Amino acid sequence: MPPSADAWHVNDSPAPIEQDGVEQHGVEQVRRLVTEVPGPRSRELDSRRSAAVSAGxxxxxxxxxxxxxxxxxxxxxxxxxxxxxxxxxxxxxxxxAPEVVARVQAQVADFTHTCFMVTPYEGYVAVCEALAELTPGEHVKRSALFNSGAEAVENAVKIARTHTGRQAVVALDHAYHGRTNLTMALTAKNMPYKQGFGPFAGEVHRAPMAYPLRWPGAAEKTEEQIAAEALDAFVSTIRTQVGESNTAAVIVEPIQGEGGFVVPPAGWLRGVADFCAEHGILLIADEIQTGFCRTGDWFACDHEGVVPDLITTAKGMAGGLPLAAVTGRAEVMDSVHAGGLGGTYGGNPVACAAALGAIETMRSHDLVGRARRIEAILRPRLEALQEKYPVIAEVRGRGAMLAVELTAGPGDLTPHATATAVINKHCHSQGLVTLTAGTFGNVLRFLPPLVSPDHLLEDGLDIIEDAFARVLG
Structure with missing residues (x-):
């Protein structure tokens, strides 16, 4: 049988991440290279990929x-x-994760699909109950489940337009919200996400993002001044180009993801939320990358006590299985007519089982605290690297969502995408999986699993330091 509706609740006393043992879930927790990376079998598979998978x-x-x-x-x-x-x-x-594996195996043995809109099941309800408890705010909430973050964003916009009777949606510079037609319109970066794929959905407008490193005159300004100026620019854009009474929603990543892990200055997000509330505009928090313990809180909005009207989640929610959600105020979520939300696979029972197991793991292992511990390990060494290599213009992020932005050097914010790519490639060759990001392709981002043991984090940092030394001398 599927898990009971309260089965995700567990003992709140956290179990520690295993540090002394050499295995987690049957995998030895060491870096070991026995071939070059990628090796011969990987290269063979990659040849098959080239022949069978779209080059896109x-x-x-x-x-x-x-x-x-x-x-x-x-x-x-x-x-x-x-x-x-x-x-x-x-x-x-x-x-x-053992709890994810156990729940998925049990669910697969019972049934893999019925379509919740045809014959529902308890797991879907249990996930929505968990979301009501964990997401920001004490108000009554409802949720709807989908397959991907882009689907969640699309549906959040549908819900906002229905509830407000307005059409315009405002997104931000450097934003990323997905690859579907509407979410491409919301996304700021052209290449590779939008190039050649237009025309895009209408009634989408863009406002300035509070990007401290790149805010005009930032070197001479305090964080408080940048927050105030950025908020003024945001408000002015909506007032003059869109109109408050035409705006259904503002969608914002509390910390931008693909845009380069941009962390707005303290107070800016609160100001955006207050402006939206004053004018009947719904605030949609896209927490698809930041949610579920990643930033050292359950959700990044928690850091400033901001309570969005709607929150979109996906990625870390289900331990690797495709599941997404829109969670929001009951009166907002319930404003949509019956049958207006859904999808054949949305809230698939196996993915719901995985989500319940993942949430239990987050609670039982205190992964909120673990994310903060990861930051305490990574940030000092990244900041020491910044002191040594002035091309690192900024170390930023929160929790286990950290990044470094590379530029031409002190006083010159010209993006250094070439060095970023070469350093990233060197890390790969040494057995460290890293990612790049940023509107200009000049950001290295670090997103280790929250269950990574300390010694692996330190080994990874050693590789990063060596990569900078080899590439930049």
């Missing part, structure tokens, strides 16, 4: 994974790679 599907590191667990990926050549990517913030609980 890019691959960052063509080392084909055979097993994974904890903070390690084992490729088909037997190389043990340190994972600083988590499948883009998806496998926060690891790739084979």
């Amino acid at each position: 599907v890019g691959v960052g590191l063509p080392a084909y994974v055979a097993r994974a667990g904890g903070g390690v990926l084992v490729d088909v050549d037997g190389n043990h790679l340190i994972d600083f990517g988590s499948g883009i913030a998806v496998t926060s609980v690891g790739n084979a």
Whole structure:
């Protein structure tokens, strides 16, 4: 039988991440290279990929994974790679968390699909109950489940337009919200996400983002001044170009993801929320990458006590299985007519079982605290690297969502995308899975699984330091 509606609740006393043992979930927690990366079997598989998979599907590191667990990926050549990517913030609980595996196996044995809109099941309800408890705010909430973050964003916009009777949606510079037609319109970066795919959905407008490093005159301004100026620019854009009474929603990533892990200055997000509330505009928090313990809080909005009207989640929610959600105020969510929300696979029972197991793992292992511990390990060494290499213009992020932005050097913010790419490639060759990001392609981002043991984090940092030394001398 599927888990009972309250089965995700567990004892609140946290179990520690295993530090002394050499295995997590059957995978030895060490970096070990037995071939070059990628190795011969991976290269063979990559040839098959080239022959069978669309060239439009890019691959960052063509080392084909055979097993994974904890903070390690084992490729088909037997190389043990340190994972600083988590499948883009998806496998926060690891790739084979025991509670996720157990619940998925039990659910698969019972049934894999019925379609919740045809004959429903308890797991869907239990996930929505968990979301009501965990997401920001004490108000009555409802949720709807989908397959991907882009679907969640699309549906959040539908809900906002229905509830307000307005059409305009405002997104921000450097934003990323997905690859569907509407979410491409919301996304700021052209290449590779939008190039050649237009025309895009209408009634989408863009406002300035509070990007402290790149705010005009930032070197001479305090964080408080930048927050105030950025908020004024945001308000002015809506007032003059859109109109408050025409605006259904503002969608914002509390910390931007693909845009380069941009952290707005303290107070800016609160100001945006207050402006939206004053004018009857719904605030949609896109927490698809930041949610579920990643930033050292359950959700990044919690850091400033901001309560959005709607919140979109996906990625880390279900331990690697495709599941997404829109959660919001009951009166907003219930404003949509019956049948207006849904999808054949939305809230698939196996994915719901995985989500319940992932949430239990987050609670029982105190992964909120673990994310803060990861920051305490990574940030000092990244900041020391910044002191040594002035091309690192900024170290930023929160929790286990950290990044460095590379530029031409002190006083010159020209993006240094070439060095970023070369450093990233060197990390790959040494068995460390890293990712790039940023509107200008000049950001290295680090998203280790929250269950990664300390020694793996330190080993990964050693590789990063060596990469900078080799590339920049």
